[in-house]
Amino acid sequence: MYPDQDFEQLSAERPTTSGKSPERVLHEVFGYESFRPLQGEIIHEVVSGGDALVLMPTGGGKSLCYQVPALVRPGTAIVISPLIALMQDQVAALRELGVRAAFLNSTMDFEQARATEYALSTGELDLLYCAPERLIQPSTLELLHDASISLFAIDEAHCVSQWGHDFRSDYLQLTLLANEFPSIPRIALTATADERTRKEIAERLSLTNARHFISGFDRPNIQYRIAPKTNANKQLLDFIKAEHESHCGIVYCLSRNKVDATANMLAQKGYTALPYHAGLPANDRARNQERFLREDGVIIVATIAFGMGIDKPDVRFVAHLDLPKSLEAYYQETGRAGRDGKPSTAWMVYGLQDVIKLRQMLEASQGNDHFKRIERQKLDAMLGLCEVTKCRRQVLLNYFGDELEAPCGNCDTCLNPPKTWDGTVAVQKALSCVFRTGQRFGVTHLIDVLRGSENERVQQLGHNQVSTYGIGTELSVNEWKSVFRQLVANGYLRADPEGYGALQLTEQCRPLLKGEHKVELRKDPVIKTSSSRTSSSRSGNAVKDQVTDHVGWEALRACRKQLAEKQGVPPYVIFHDTTLFDMLERKPQTLDELAGVSGVGAAKLEKYGEIFLAAIAELD
Missing domain, CATH: 3.40.50.300 (P-loop containing nucleotide triphosphate hydrolases)
Incomplete structure (x- = not known):
């Protein structure tokens, strides 16, 4: 599925980054001109040997926060990652950049694992990705103690929280890193954590004294x-x-x-x-x-x-x-x-x-x-x-x-x-119907009673005789469903914990039944199939929607796809769409001009530069 880990080839290809600044590594290896907000601060903190807890939204550039320090600090960075697919993708992308990256996971046979461990011990790796369950094994810890480690990066750090949605018990043991390797900086990263979860991450990973970097959570796109x-x-x-x-x-x-x-x-x-x-x-x-x-x-x-x-x-x-x-x-x-x-x-x-x-x-x-x-x-x-x-x-x-x-x-x-409406009377009718029918029925039957249905079940149960029978004809079935949904959502009704979908009253509904509170309900809006996107600038549109030269665009995509299939990686690992679009806009004619395209670093320039220049030349 992914290329074999050829460490000798990687060592020969990898640009030397020793002694270079983070900014220079960012430009020469990754092909970007400047850091995003907070990235620079985080990277300089880790490069200088400090610990960090990073909360940054998905797509905000978390990976660079440990990948750049890994190429600046001497030794190998150990990245703890919870999923095999994630570590394999990141290793494939890094290797395309000429970075000496590898992984240790359960997909490898004995010889592959041994070769990777040897590469670590001899200093031939910049980054090594490892699953938490693998890291905590005594043999792995012994291997790490014998190697030169630059930093530990704990990705998807919310997995350590028992209140989190992706809890992984193996993450609980990662506190050993602080005890076993006290002088090596650690950076924990996640995109998702409320205040309670952030506190738990810091405590469980011994990062209470680390600098905390919290980026805005907004994803305006x-x-x-x-x-x-x-x-x-x-x-x-x-x-x-x-x-x-x-x-x-x-x-x-x-x-x-x-x-x-x-x-x-x-x-x-x-x-x-x-x-x-x-x-x-x-x-x-x-x-x-x-x-x-x-x-x-x-x-x-x-x-x-x-x-x-x-x-x-x-x-x-x-x-x-x-x-x-x-x-x-x-x-x-x-x-x-x-x-x-x-x-x-x-x-x-x-x-x-x-x-x-x-x-x-x-x-x-x-x-x-x-x-x-x-x-x-x-x-x-x-x-x-x-x-x-x-x-x-x-x-x-x-x-x-x-x-x-x-x-x-x-x-x-x-x-x-959405509009709101005074649902006080409707709510009283709904709650009364739940009570009058014995709190033993689901929403479909309750609506049948409220709307005076003459179906056989209502009559067999005698619910055509209760006081709430037929008192809700002013609302449609969907409108009544909306009323019941909001009552359950807001805790006035609960589902029978024994199952069967029966609705029951909660203590919270007493003031509503007594008419002591006015209730505003949300009127479900009519959804327009094309609530189309708000008009946006050219730069805000999806990449392919910005393209005017469709023939040129497809030619560059075909070139990328051919290279991706040859390398055995997803196309975006070669170049992102935004990089292809920038090429199409600029039409570079020399390697120096191509180097100015966002996302074209030194390794990719050397590896793919002539190929894409040739493809661009054919567009004219």
Whole structure:
């Protein structure tokens, strides 16, 4: 799947960076002119031997925060990474830059692992990626003690938090790094952590005295949209067809069965849609992920098992067909869209059954009362984002301790502001109906009673005789579903913890039943299929939408694809779309001119410069 780790070749190709400044490494190796906000401060802190805890949004450039110091400080940087796919992708990308990078994981046979360990011990590596379970083995620790280590980087550091959505028990043992290697700087990085999780990361990784760098969480290029779930498949198809035809995207579902069914449905409609979940054979998962990374227009349909560390820059949309369990999970998953900074969409449909299902799962979990209380708070925050009537981005950022002074203008509640209505009487009717029917029935039956249905079940149960029968004809079925959804979301009703979807009153609903509080409900807006993007400048549009020379664009993409297939890596590892676009705009004629293109570093200039100059020359 990835090129063999040829250490002798890498040592010969790798530009010497010893004694160079971080800025020079950034330019000569990575091909960029300047650091992004906070990157420079973080890098200089680690280069000087300091520890750091870094929170930076997905696509914000976290990897450079340890990759640049690794090429400035003497020795080998050890990168702890939770996923094999992530470490293999990053190693492939670094090797294309001429960096001496390798990994140690379970995909390697004995000889490959031994060769990598020898390369570490003889100083032939700049970076070594390792899974946490591998790192904590006594043999690995002994190997590290005998090597020259420049720094430790703990990627996806939120995995150490038991309150996090990606908890990995092996991460808990990484505190040993502070004890075993006290003089070696450590940097922990994550894109997702509220204040509680940040504190836990610092404590568990012995980074309480480290400098903490917290970048803004805002991803202004992502448009956040949440709609009531009516017909999820049709809604998804309408969304993709109207806005993301031929684009690459990720669709998240809660269950494996739903993943398979949704992927099959999209495939039948002519889309290249592939499933990804833990129930698939490992080879199928790997093959589907490879196609997603290397081909254009592929939609991956997945459980949350997919995505951590996926470095594909041109994912144009992330869709949720089920409600995530927390805002951390939602932010992490939606953050996989638009890593290239171009306009992308985070789209979700959710309904009453999502709320009921997640609340039931939470109450049935084996966690103690403290755990359940924290999880309830997280779910309540997620539901709050769904039902909010003001700017969604402001609510999302506020959860992470960030602030956006004015509404963003790029979420559905800004573009199509929802209206509210006085739902006091409707709420009293709904709650009374739950009580009068014995708190033993789900929303469908309750609506039948409220709307005076004459179906057989209502009559058999005698619910055509209760006082709430037929008192709700002023609202449609969907309007009543919205009322019940908001009552459950806001904690006035709960799902029967024993299952079956029955709704029950909570203590919180007493003031509503007594008429002591007025209730404002969110009126579900009519979603326009093309709530099209806000008009944006040329620089804000997706790369391929900016292209005017389509023949030249396809020629450069074909050149890149041919090289990628030859190297056995995804096309974006050769050059990102933004780099190809810059080439097309500038039309460089010499290697010096090509070196001025963003994303063209020394190694890639030497390796691919003449090839792309020839391709550009043929465009005229």
